Ligand SMILES: Nc1ncnc2c1ncn2[C@@H]1O[C@H](COP(=O)(O)OP(=O)(O)OP(=O)(O)O)[C@@H](O)[C@H]1O
């Protein structure tokens with residue numbers, strides 16, 4: 001059994017209103033999307049803006065309710081779970097967003113932000129909660145001098161590390177990453193991406209990795225699902241997508257990559273080669 005099985009997901013949004021204020025036009029954001037994700041695997045979802053990537057990611061966690069289709073996580077029918085079950089389930093599948101600042105409470109210290117899920121979802125005492133939070137922050141490269149600081153005092157890269165630590169607090173097996181490095185300075189993108197990959201390996205995490213930048217996808221993803229206009233164009237191993245793209249659309253996406261991989265001034269890859277292949 002796969003960790004995640006998604007079948008025939010469909011979502012339409014109504015947008016715009018007529019002169020009576022009635023919602024009119026329908027946007028068919030996602031049309032019959034199916035895929036599976038294994039434990040410890042990274043599946044990248046790529047495609048142009050508006051392809052429906054984020055909508056798919058959010059429907060997996062049921063942050064957006066699909067019109068039809070099914071999502072099965074670890075054998076559990078996600079779309080049929082009751083609110084209480086869903087809250088518990090969402091601890092096992094987490095999400096990291098593009099903008100780390102908006103995903104953290106500005107009035108909460110870094111340490112409290114990472115410890116909070118333990119307060120809400122477990123009966124662990126304060127000392128244990130703080131100890132686990134400090135360990136997690138250390139694991140993502142946030143040192144002890146930042147523990148009592150607030151989000152506004154940290155850089156974007158540091159905040160994304162904190163958001164990653166917070167996502168790990170409840171030991172999830174799946175993290176949906178929606179453009180996790182797109183908002184960061186180019187200089188720190190590779191560092192955060194490497195962190196995500198190291199954590200994946202160490203903790204056996206599965207990622208649904210939404211990303212429009214194919215250069216990043218090549219170093220982190222085991223498989224790639226290409227989407228256009230709400231539909232899956234093709235899904236294949238990362239090696240196959242880059243070496244032998246079958247669809248014209250995928251070829252166009254590949255041709256649009258300005259440089260094949262992020263490199264430093266000496267021409268070395270800024271990110272270590274992928275474990276695939
Ligand atoms: N809440 C919403 N209400 C109305 N339309 C929406 C809503 N969310 C998404 N859409 C529309 O659905 C389509 C798919 O959006 P989605 O955000 O999933 O695309 P995306 O592939 O993530 O794009 P991007 O790369 O720009 O993030 C777009 O046409 C978008 O405008």
Ligand SMILES: [Mg+2]
Pocket residue numbers: 053054055
């Ligand atoms: Mg998006």
